[in-house]
Amino acid sequence: MNIDSIKNGFVIDHIKAGKGMEIYEKLNLNKLDCQVAIITNAKSKKTGRKDIIKIDKNINIDIDILGFIDPGITINIVKDDKIIDKFHPEAPNELINIVECQNPRCITSVEKDLDHIFILTDKENQVYRCKYCEMSLKR
């Protein structure tokens, strides 16, 4: 299967297999006017299978979303057909309006104007807790 290489933009690599679409949706990539390729179940030496996203444009990517979904991914920055930088996103200390609290007893379930805020309370185990009800985020 051949997919065009990109000239200027990003290759988001080493995404856990199956997480590609979630990243596509959370980053609102469907709203871009450039070419976006999602490759799912690509072969990976490290993990067996992985997803890859290629974006053929320099855009502002929300690194926090990527760090929250999967800190193991690699972000490659491409300029003039060459990778000029690569890095792994860190799990952010705070998530604001990225995910909603699912606890039916949480105040956010009834007060609709509130921001949905989660705090990273356990970095080692990637545990996020709702700022209001402290319920851990189920992933």
Place this chain on the structure above:
Amino acid sequence: MKNLIDIKDLSVEEINNLIEVAKDIMANREKYSHKCDGKKLATLFFEPSTRTRLSFEAAMMELGGNVLGFSEASSSSVSKGESVADTIRVVGCYSDIIAMRHPKEGAPFVAAQKSTVPIINAGDGGHNHPTQTLTDLLTINCEKGRFDNLTIGVCGDLKFGRTVHSLITAMSRYKNIKFVLISPKELTIPDYIKKEILEKNNMQYCETNDIEEYMEELDILYMTRVQRERFFNEDDYVRLKDYYILNKEKLKKAKQDLCIMHPLPRVNEIATDVDDDERACYFKQAGYGKFIRMALILKLLEIK
């Protein structure tokens, strides 16, 4: 301006200070009887809790202040669809301090963000109830004279029992505390309390479903009620509600200076034959609740 939303909002020093003030109030009631003259406490109880509300109201009255508020959501503007944020902004115009109970977890935190006067969380769903924890701490201090070197049995619903979770959190700051966690297997303590509090603070603990197994070691036995409102399945509630009934027989091996506590209301989990035992502290505990709330009101209103 300070609020009390979570017991963790208070440092050990602040808790010690509140306890000292509460003890001073108990010893010198007259000295405090006009400290809050002209001040108003609003008790906003979006769900009913007669005991906690009366305790707050009695506390403010004993300080010479006045009380206004509502005791259930149906008698407030919430029934017309008003948000917590708006209610708090309005009530802040009519009062100097607010004690608030709400069925939704995190509601007092939201209130504190919008309020112009101090907010006290008087219970938010199954989440926090910091003035109950302060009451428990004052009881332990008055009855045992210390916060360290204690073996504390907590018995009953350890899964949903917020008073137990808060007590464990509060006691994790003191030295040489051992917890004996007594519950049926369906109501054991959540994993996050074990990992994030007990184990993180290197606290000793053991688990059992037999209330008598560690009885002779206990300095404090904290009984809790299995709460119907926490169950989605009535059959589970009926099966578990009378799992533990503490009676004189079960106390045979207990220390003579054991302190038996309960946040109340009690249903069947402590037989009435225990009430006359010198070790039963749960009604005294309810009394301590008023004094610690008096100390808290003074602190938040910055009245010396």
